Amino acid sequence: MRWWSRFGLWLSLAIVVGAALLPAISGSASTREAVFTVLVSVALASSLNMLLGYAGYVSFGHIVFFGLGGYIGFYAVSVLGWHLSAAVLAGAAASGLLALLLGMSILRLRGSYFALATIGINEAMKALATNLKAFGGSTGMEMHLRAYQPYGGAARALWITYWALCGVTVLAVVASFLVKRSRFGLALLTIREDEDAAAVLGVDATRAKTLAYVLSAVFPGAVGALYFFKSASIEPGGAFRLHFSIELLVMIMLGGQGTLLGPILGAVAYQKLRSALLTSAAFRDVQLVVAGVLLLAIVLFVPAGAVGWLRSRSRTLHRALE
Amino acid sequence: MILDVDQMTMRFGGLTAVKKVSFGLREGEILGLIGPNGAGKTTLFNGINGVYPVTSGSVTFRGGAIHGLPTWQIARLGLARTHQIVRPLAELTVRENVVAGACFGRERLGLRDAARVADEVLERVELASKADLPAGKLNLAQKKRLELARALASRPYLLLLDEVLAGLNPSEVSTMLETLREVRSRGVTLILIEHIMHAVMSLSDRVLVLHCGERIAEGTPEQVTRDPRVVEAYLGDPASIGRAAGEA
Numbered sequence: 001m002r003w004w005s006r007f008g009l010w011l012s013l014a015i016v017v018g019a020a021l022l023p024a025i026s027g028s029a030s031t032r033e034a035v036f037t038v039l040v041s042v043a044l045a046s047s048l049n050m051l052l053g054y055a056g057y058v059s060f061g062h063i064v065f066f067g068l069g070g071y072i073g074f075y076a077v078s079v080l081g082w083h084l085s086a087a088v089l090a091g092a093a094a095s096g097l098l099a100l101l102l103g104m105s106i107l108r109l110r111g112s113y114f115a116l117a118t119i120g121i122n123e124a125m126k127a128l129a130t131n132l133k134a135f136g137g138s139t140g141m142e143m144h145l146r147a148y149q150p151y152g153g154a155a156r157a158l159w160i161t162y163w164a165l166c167g168v169t170v171l172a173v174v175a176s177f178l179v180k181r182s183r184f185g186l187a188l189l190t191i192r193e194d195e196d197a198a199a200v201l202g203v204d205a206t207r208a209k210t211l212a213y214v215l216s217a218v219f220p221g222a223v224g225a226l227y228f229f230k231s232a233s234i235e236p237g238g239a240f241r242l243h244f245s246i247e248l249l250v251m252i253m254l255g256g257q258g259t260l261l262g263p264i265l266g267a268v269a270y271q272k273l274r275s276a277l278l279t280s281a282a283f284r285d286v287q288l289v290v291a292g293v294l295l296l297a298i299v300l301f302v303p304a305g306a307v308g309w310l311r312s313r314s315r316t317l318h319r320a321l322e
Numbered sequence: 323m324i325l326d327v328d329q330m331t332m333r334f335g336g337l338t339a340v341k342k343v344s345f346g347l348r349e350g351e352i353l354g355l356i357g358p359n360g361a362g363k364t365t366l367f368n369g370i371n372g373v374y375p376v377t378s379g380s381v382t383f384r385g386g387a388i389h390g391l392p393t394w395q396i397a398r399l400g401l402a403r404t405h406q407i408v409r410p411l412a413e414l415t416v417r418e419n420v421v422a423g424a425c426f427g428r429e430r431l432g433l434r435d436a437a438r439v440a441d442e443v444l445e446r447v448e449l450a451s452k453a454d455l456p457a458g459k460l461n462l463a464q465k466k467r468l469e470l471a472r473a474l475a476s477r478p479y480l481l482l483l484d485e486v487l488a489g490l491n492p493s494e495v496s497t498m499l500e501t502l503r504e505v506r507s508r509g510v511t512l513i514l515i516e517h518i519m520h521a522v523m524s525l526s527d528r529v530l531v532l533h534c535g536e537r538i539a540e541g542t543p544e545q546v547t548r549d550p551r552v553v554e555a556y557l558g559d560p561a562s563i564g565r566a567a568g569e570a
Contacts, residue, residue, distance in 0.1 A: 183425050183433050190422045193411035200371065200405075202397035202426035202476065 008322020009177045012261050016042060016173055019268070020166040032162055036230070038271045040223055043169040045251040045263035046176050047219040052249070053258035054185060055212045056192030057107070058115045060245055061122030065095035065217040066224040067239030068125060071135055073225025074234045078143050079134075084151070088164065088225045095221025096214045103210035110195070119242065126240035140235025161230045165223065172219040177260050177322065179215065188212055192258070243288060247274075250291050253298045256305030260322035265306060323382075324349045324480055324511050325370070330379035330389075332362075332369050332535075339365040341535040342379065347480070352512045354526030354543070356519075358555055362535040363515045364406055367482045371403055372396045384479060400428040402478035404469035406485045406515070412458030416449055417441070419457045419468055420475045427476020439475050447471045447501055463494045467501075474505065481505070483514040487521055495521060523547070531555065 020039065023032035048062045069091030076087035106117040130138045151157040179185045187208040190198040195205055228234040247270065255266025270291075277287040302309050311318045325347040332340040340362045347353055355363050368374040370381055372393040381389040388396050402423075411419050417440050424436035424443075431439060444450045447467040452460060457468060466486050473481055483502075487495050499521060506512060506525075516522045522529065523543040531539040531546055533555040539546050546552055 183436075186418065186422055186425060186433070189414055189418070190411055190426075193413060194409050196373070197405070197409040197411065198422075198426075199393040200373070200397060200403060201422055201472065202394050202428075202430075203422075204394050
């Protein structure tokens, strides 16, 4: 394989790694916090894109996997005293398992029915967490400062968490690329285009969709564990935040669903926009309205998103961008 | 016998679309399936390849019962089909469409081998020059050839063709007929649903006629066209036509 055939991957990784290195160069904690937020979005959007962009299944409640991973990871560290790395794996595994169980039942639904079911699941998990004593009920859980001791204190723990997130984000992007270029990825694309025709071609749609759902859930699980370890607290409203789920869709649609680069650019652009809006007096209270209008405009005028639009402009761009 | 359909019935609520249809198919044979609109031809295909469940009766393909299996499993056994209303994977390229056929069909090829097979098949159906176009951009005749290419790429034993000639102009029809003869010469068994009679008659070894879900005739093209029941199904009762003409 010639190097340029992977140009799209290198470009995507260059953007992610470039952004990730910014705080290391400046050494500033505030840059790190800003990039952390962006990378969380990049990882989540890239993961969701494997389901939404490749298989064409819209999961409105995808944040449920972030929340579940967060709760499991948080519990593992704060109550069970596990090492962070084990807690992250546990968060990822729990989310993957939930996706597997759900996938076998709700992936039989198509279109808006599936989308609605995913919202229901998020709300159900939120209600479960609210009522579960072990998880602290509606007030959630707090991390004791002692929990950061094994990592050389809170300040160092934050950096470790940051680098771990960078690692997970890179993994999510690489996984997106590998899936896209694989036979499995082609199966997902045929499902997106016409699920009945895919079956006639010999695609085992149930298996492929479930696998895509599991893959798209594993990374958010890991990210959730890291995110809430860093926040030092977790509560149901913050973990299963439905509007974050919808913001993820905006990011993917903005950048270009089904492309490798799209969710990355979309996440970066959206987070930039969001922080600009949040700091402006006029838009501070209506930033979600802007997100909604943005989504509407994309769906109406540029359904392929920025990267999709660029790819359709010329053959060179089509080949260069993934 | 490569395919044996025995007493197949397909019922949808109160409607019986296919009634106790039986027929067999030898390897390498071309069977024409004709009948007026609504006769149950496409439904019969949907029953054979598992798109809709068979209410009763059995379908045996290469010695194994396939009724009740999911569509994708039947496809992997080497039974491919094309659709009357074309179903290109519109946003994928023409090549990707055909690669998908090769990847998930009988041979379950890896991507690299599938790409090789795809290019070869695209050459055969004269779509090689369109390989990099999105499939949605093709015209109808090309989409029909794409359907065929996708099915062929899976290297099927049996191919169900649902009106591959419909909507084509006469020169496109003759190109397609040539392609079909070539497909047959490679040992693929074919069942074709077709309304263009000269095509069915010139291609088929045998013709099966359906009317209102029932088999009303079967035989060589000559036998079938002389069968009064077939004439009646297509044109109405000859005696009543005579009367109507007399009254007018």
